[in-house]
Amino acid sequence: MSVTWRHLPTPAREIAAAATEAVEAARARDTGAYDLSTARLATAERSGLVLGSVVRLLLEEIHPDGLDSDDVRKVLEHCVRAAAQWWPDVDPHVVLVLLAGALGVYDPGEDDAPPDAVALARHAPLLVADLLSVTGRPVEGYLGAAFAEIERTERHD
Known part of the structure; x- marks a missing residue:
């Protein structure tokens, strides 16, 4: 994913920057940085839409043939178990x-x-970080693709 988000308006860049910081903090298991970045996400309007799009893009990439209930359960369990090791509030x-x-x-x-x-903003980066551990790619490309998809959808509505 080579789509970037740095050309976007300030509110979108703020969401992308906070999301990137939160995901990186989750990957590093840095609770202080995680708490700060997720607090920024919680105040950013539409951050849930953006992170939801990132999660969907990741799920589609990891499960190109779709997900069944067992797949959803495995994703849920893996994310929660991994996060609980360093962030007990999961x-x-x-x-x-x-x-x-x-x-x-x-x-x-x-x-x-x-x-x-607030709860969604504090948990979405955990899920994104966990899914990224499967793809091995950075979050930036997925954020760029999510913003492009949201823009396309809004233009057609």
């Missing part, structure tokens, strides 16, 4: 909501309030 339910949202199948029931934006 919540499996939030990671599951992120996965379901990225796949377009999240539908909260009447009694199930979705996690708030």
Whole structure:
């Protein structure tokens, strides 16, 4: 993925910079840097849309034939177990909501309030970092592709 995001408007660059820092902090297991960068993500409008797109792009690349329930369970378990080793605040339910949202199948029931934006911002980089461990590629290309996809979608709507 060679698409970049550095030419984008300031709000988009802020999301990309914070997301990159958060993913790198997760990969390095640096709780201080992770907390700072995810706090920035939580205040950035539309960061959830961007990170959800990145997760979907990664899932599509890793599972080109699609995912079944066992695949989703494996992704969830691997992410939560890896994150729990250094970030004890990881919540499996939030990671599951992120996965379901990225796949377009999240539908909260009447009694199930979705996690708030802060919880999503604090967990999305964990999922992205875990999926990147499979591809071995940097997050920047996926962010650029996510922004391009979002822009394309918005132009057609």
